[in-house]
Each structure stands twice: as structure tokens, then as C-alpha cells.
Amino acid sequence: MYVSKFEASMATNFVIYLAFGALLCLATAKGEIVNTNVERTLDLTSQLVKTTTKISAEDSAGKPIVEYVFFTSEPSLAYIAVKDSGDKSVPFKRNDPVKGEQSFTFTFPKAATKQTFVVETVASKGIRPHPEEIRQNDKQFVRYTGNLHLYSKYRTTSQKTNVKLSSSNILSHTQVKPFSVSSNKITLGPYDNAEAFSQEALVIHYENSAPFVTVNTLERTLEISHWGNIAVQESIQMTHTGAKLKGSFSRYDFQKEGRSGLAALKSYKTYLPASASGVYYRDTNGNISTSNMNSVRDFIELELRPRFPLFGGWKTQYTLGYNVPSYEYMFNDGNKYQLKMHLIDHIYDNMAIDEATIKIILPEGSSDIRLSTPYSISRLPNELVHTYLDTIGRPVVSFSKSNLVESHISDFTLYYSFSKTSMLQEPLLVSGFIYIIFLFTIIFLRLDFSITSHAHKE
Numbered sequence: 001m002y003v004s005k006f007e008a009s010m011a012t013n014f015v016i017y018l019a020f021g022a023l024l025c026l027a028t029a030k031g032e033i034v035n036t037n038v039e040r041t042l043d044l045t046s047q048l049v050k051t052t053t054k055i056s057a058e059d060s061a062g063k064p065i066v067e068y069v070f071f072t073s074e075p076s077l078a079y080i081a082v083k084d085s086g087d088k089s090v091p092f093k094r095n096d097p098v099k100g101e102q103s104f105t106f107t108f109p110k111a112a113t114k115q116t117f118v119v120e121t122v123a124s125k126g127i128r129p130h131p132e133e134i135r136q137n138d139k140q141f142v143r144y145t146g147n148l149h150l151y152s153k154y155r156t157t158s159q160k161t162n163v164k165l166s167s168s169n170i171l172s173h174t175q176v177k178p179f180s181v182s183s184n185k186i187t188l189g190p191y192d193n194a195e196a197f198s199q200e201a202l203v204i205h206y207e208n209s210a211p212f213v214t215v216n217t218l219e220r221t222l223e224i225s226h227w228g229n230i231a232v233q234e235s236i237q238m239t240h241t242g243a244k245l246k247g248s249f250s251r252y253d254f255q256k257e258g259r260s261g262l263a264a265l266k267s268y269k270t271y272l273p274a275s276a277s278g279v280y281y282r283d284t285n286g287n288i289s290t291s292n293m294n295s296v297r298d299f300i301e302l303e304l305r306p307r308f309p310l311f312g313g314w315k316t317q318y319t320l321g322y323n324v325p326s327y328e329y330m331f332n333d334g335n336k337y338q339l340k341m342h343l344i345d346h347i348y349d350n351m352a353i354d355e356a357t358i359k360i361i362l363p364e365g366s367s368d369i370r371l372s373t374p375y376s377i378s379r380l381p382n383e384l385v386h387t388y389l390d391t392i393g394r395p396v397v398s399f400s401k402s403n404l405v406e407s408h409i410s411d412f413t414l415y416y417s418f419s420k421t422s423m424l425q426e427p428l429l430v431s432g433f434i435y436i437i438f439l440f441t442i443i444f445l446r447l448d449f450s451i452t453s454h455a456h457k458e
Contacts, residue, residue, distance in 0.1 A: 032060050033068065036114075038150045038159035044204070045166040046350035047212040047241075048405060049074065049126035053119045053150065064111035069095070071103045073151045073199075076125035078352070079407040082106050085116040103153075122405045124352040129212070129243035129312070130205060136253060136311070140243045140263035141171065142208040148174060148188065148200040155196050160189035169207035176200070211265040212242030213310065215347060218356040222341065226363050226418065230329060232276075233321040236347065240265055244313035254309065265310035268348040272300040276322040283307070283318045339414040343373065344404060353404040360397040360414060361385060368417040369397060374410040377401045 036056045043050035051074075059065055070092075072080070082090040088109070095103045108115055130143040150159055163186040173186060180187045186204070216237045223231040242263050254260045272279065274295070281288050281304060290305040306316050331338045344356055357380075362369070369382070377399045384393030397414065 033057050033065060033154045034060055035150065035152060035154050035156040036158070038152075038156055040150065040159070040161040042144075042146070042161065042163045044127060044144055044206075044208070045164060046208075046210050047124075047127060047214075047352060048350050049121075049123040049144070049146070051119075051121045051123075053121075054116070055119065055150075056114065056116045057154065058114040062113050064113055065115045066108060066111045068106045068108070068115065068117075069103055069153055070106060070119060071101060071151050071153060071197075072121060073101075073147050074121060074123040074126060076123050076403065077102060077121060078124045078403045078405045079120075079122040080104065081120045081407070083118050083120075084108065090117060120407075122407055124214075124403055124405060127208070127212075132243060133246040134243040134263075134312070135246050136249060137260050138243075138246075139169075139207055140209050140312075141205060142242075144202075144204045144206075146202045148176060148202040149191065149194045149198050151197065151199065153196050156194040156198075158190050158192050159194060160187070160191070161202075162187055163204065165204070165206050165208070166210055167207040171205040171207075173204040173206075174200075174202045209262040210350070211240060211263055211268075211310070212312075213265050213268075213348065213351075214239055214241045215351065215353040216315075216355070218344070218347075218353050219359070220344065220356065221359045221361065223361040224330075224339065224363060225326065228326050230324050230326050230341075231321070232324065233319065234345075234347075235317070235319050237315065237317040238310075239315045240310045240312050242312045245311040249311065261309055261311060263312070265306070267303055267305040270302050270304060270320070270348060271346040272302055272322055273324050273328075274299050275324050275328060276300050277324075279320075279322045281318065281320050283316075288318065335417050335419055337416055337418055339416075340411050342409055343401075343412045344409055346406065346409060349406075351406055355400065355402050356404055357398065357400045358412075362395050362397065362416060363418055364392065364394045366395050366416045366418050368415070369395065370415040371397060371399070372413040372415070373399070374412065375401075375408065 034057065036058055038056075039054045041052040043052075057065060057068060070082075080092075082092055084090050090106050090108060092104045092106045095105055097103075106117070108117075126146065127142050127144050130141055134140060148161070150156055165184040165186070168184045170181065170184075170186075173181075174188070176188065176191075178189065188202070216239055217235075219235040221231075221233045221235075223233075225231070250260075254264075274297075279293060279300075279302065281291050281302075285307075288305075288307060290307070292303040294301045294303075302320075304318075304320075306318070308314075308316075310316055329339060329341050331340070339360070343358060344353070347353075371379070378401065380398035380400060383396045383398070385396050386393045401408075
């Protein structure tokens with residue numbers, strides 16, 4: 001049978017079209033995740049960047065979405081949490097950084113073709129003072145630099161960003177239409193059809209007179225006693241990381257003018273447990289009397305006022321301590337004990353902690369120690385510390401965590417074993433010591449150390 005060149009060419013093209021159609025159908029069947037709608041809210045009213053992102057995603061092929069990879073462009077991300085449309089937590093894991101980019105994989109408990117969830121993040125160093133130095137009576141201006149679009153590995157159909165600032169005094173901001181400004185709020189978008197990993201700078205220069213205070217080091221010590229008390233002590237070193245003070249400081253101007261040192265830290269409020277007692281507040285010079293304590297229903301509000309106002313670049317350090325009853329935080333079943341307390345406590349509003357070290361001093365004789373924390377920490381080697389009436393020493397459980405914010409205030413749980421007969425050790429040592437003193441006293445009084453002379457016979 002004779003086949004012309006034209007018919008052969010048509011047959012070849014037909015085969016190519018079939019192959020191409022098959023590949024197209026396969027690609028369509030595979031599908032991809034698309035962000036159908038994204039609503040972001042940026043809270044820039046303090047020194048922290050608080051972002052709430054509501055994402056609606058679906059699979060183009062109609063397949064159930066089990067996992068979602070979320071990227072973040074915040075270099076100093078401190079906290080992240082995910083909740084689904086039912087306000088239930090969504091488990092996630094941190095992926096290994098690729099080219100310096102942070103990403104997380106969300107695993108939804110219930111797979112669905114459409115997923116709606118909310119991601120909350122807090123970054124600690126996303127706002128910088130600009131200019132970096134100001135005089136005592138100047139206002140503090142800062143600059144935020146971020147991404148105008150959601151930095152995502154998926155294509156985004158529609159997105160909108162709402163920005164909340166601490167002041168309506170806005171010097172400049174990114175102007176990509178559509179946008180609107182109302183007092184201290186900026187609305188950007190909606191923007192349509194953003195490609196995956198799309199980046200466009202979002203820069204806002206505005207007034208922010210909130211004190212930018214960072215806790216450089218926090219050393220929190222919990223000393224556990226089975227005689228009914230837990231002693232808490234916090235050693236804190238903090239720095240004002242806002243615009244540095246340019247020129248000399250005038251206390252006369254500071255006290256005379258109410259607008260002087262608007263961004264300086266004059267005082268702040270910290271919260272203690274409602275059962276706290278024996279509160280002390282001191283530094284290297286001694287007790288600091290410039291503090292006020294008010295008892296509220298569920299906590300104690302302690303207003304701390306440093307010896308001097310804290311301007312940009314200035315540092316201070318102090319020690320805060322108190323006691324709480326152990327029955328509120330300790331539970332036991334026989335010789336098995338469980339301690340449940342806050343890993344860190346509230347120091348001041350919108351706090352940022354660079355490095356925190358927590359030490360838990362257990363009673364002498366504690367064993368089978370096991371620690372459970374609400375998030376990852378760096379465990380330090382266990383050690384022994386000797387205090388009064390100790391023989392072998394008390395075990396100390398230590399761990400550290402960096403880049404902490406107020407959202408990290410949650411409970412840790414420490415499990416350990418302790419024999420109740422060990423509580424008799426200290427009373428027996430005291431009783432034995434007193435007994436030995438009385439014994440030596442009796443012996444000493446019965447001995448005759450007098451010198452007597454004897455008569456010689458002639």
C-alpha cells in the first residue's frame with residue numbers, strides 16, 4: 001500500500017498532538033495549590049512586628065490538601081502559630097533553611113480540597129530607628145521594611161494588606177495602587193494574580209515613640225522546697241535599642257518639659273502571680289524603692305521605675321525576686337512529683353528577650369528527672385549546687401532559649417522522684433548538731449582544768 005509523504009506527515013503530527021494532550025492531561029490531573037485569597041494584618045505599633053495572615057487555598061485539580069509549605073521573609077522570626085477555620089491548632093514542623101530562607105510545613109488534621117487557616121507570626125527586630133540618633137527633645141522615627149506581597153511558593157489570586165501604626169505621623173510609605181491611608185492605618189490592595197515567590201519592597205517611615213527595650217540576658221532561677229515554698233529570682237539586663245541619645249542628657253529639661261524624652265523608658269509594669277510574697281527589687285547599689293505594687297484579682301501588678309530614665313543606647317540591670325507556695329505548682333503521686341510553672345513570665349508589654357537561661361534547683365536526693373517544654377529549648381548539662389545543710393548537693397536542671405517574646409509565656413513540666421524520708425535529713429542534721437554541742441558542753445563543764453598545789457612532807 002502506497003502512503004504519500006503528506007499522509008505520513010499528518011500521521012506524525014497526530015501522534016505528537018496525542019502525546020502533548022496526554023502530558024497536558026497528566027499535568028492538569030496533578031494540579032497545584034493556589035492561594036485564592038490572602039488577608040494580611042501588620043501590627044507595627046510597638047517594637048515588634050506582629051503579622052496575622054488569613055489564607056484560603058485550594059488545589060486546582062480538586063485534590064485534598066494535606067500539607068502546605070509556608071515561607072517567611074522575616075529574618076528575626078521569634079514566634080509562629082497556625083489555626084484552622086475552627087480555631088484549632090494546626091501542627092507544623094520547621095524545615096531546613098534553603099539559601100537562607102525559612103519555611104514551615106503545616107499538616108492539616110483533616111484533608112480537604114479547600115483549606116482556610118490563620119498564621120500568626122512575631123518578629124523581634126523588624127523595625128529599625130531612622131535616624132539612628134536623636135536629641136533628647138526629638139521625636140523617634142522608625143522604618144519598617146518588608147514584602148508587599150505574601151512570600152509564598154504558590155500563586156496568589158487575590159491579596160490585601162492592612163497596616164496598623166502607632167501614629168498618624170507618616171513620613172513616607174510604599175505607594176502601589178490601589179492603597180488608602182486613614183489616620184494611623186494603611187490599606188494596600190487588593191492585588192490580583194501574584195506569581196509564586198513574588199517580591200516587592202514594602203517600606204514605611206513613621207513616628208513610633210514606644211520605648212524599644214530589649215532584655216539582653218534573663219537568668220531565671222526557681223528553687224524548690226518540699227517544705228511548702230518556691231523561691232523565684234530573675235536577674236535581668238536590658239538595653240534601650242531605639243534611637244540613641246545624641247548629645248548630653250539634661251535632667252532639668254527632662255523634668256521641666258513633658259515632651260522631653262518621649263521614647264525614653266521611665267517605668268513599666270510587670271506581672272507576678274497572685275500568691276507572690278516577699279517581693280524584692282534591687283540592683284548592684286542595693287534596694288530600689290521606686291516601685292509600686294497593686295494586687296489585682298488574678299495577678300499582682302508591679303510598677304518598676306529604674307533609678308534613671310533609659311534613653312537609646314543606655315543599659316540597666318536589676319534583680320527581682322519573690323516567693324510562691326509550692327502547692328499551687330507541685331503535684332505528687334507517692335514519691336513521683338510533677339512541677340508545672342511558667343518557663344518565662346511577663347516582664348513588660350511587647351517584651352523581647354535575646355537570651356534566657358532557666359535554672360531549676362530541686363531538693364537534695366531528687367532522681368529520675370525528666371523535662372517537658374512547650375517548644376524547643378537548648379538543654380544545658382545538669383549540675384549540683386550546695387546550700388545550707390546539704391551533703392551531696394542539690395541537682396540543678398538548666399536550659400536556655402533565645403529570641404523570646406510575650407507569646408512564649410507558657411508552662412513547662414518537670415517530673416522527678418523524691419523520697420519523703422529524705423525530708424528528715426535536715427531536721428536530723430540540725431538535731432544532731434545541737435546534740436553534739438550539748439554533749440561537748442556537758443563534758444567541758446565536768447572537766448576540772450584548775451591548777452592546785454600539793455603540800456610536801458618534811
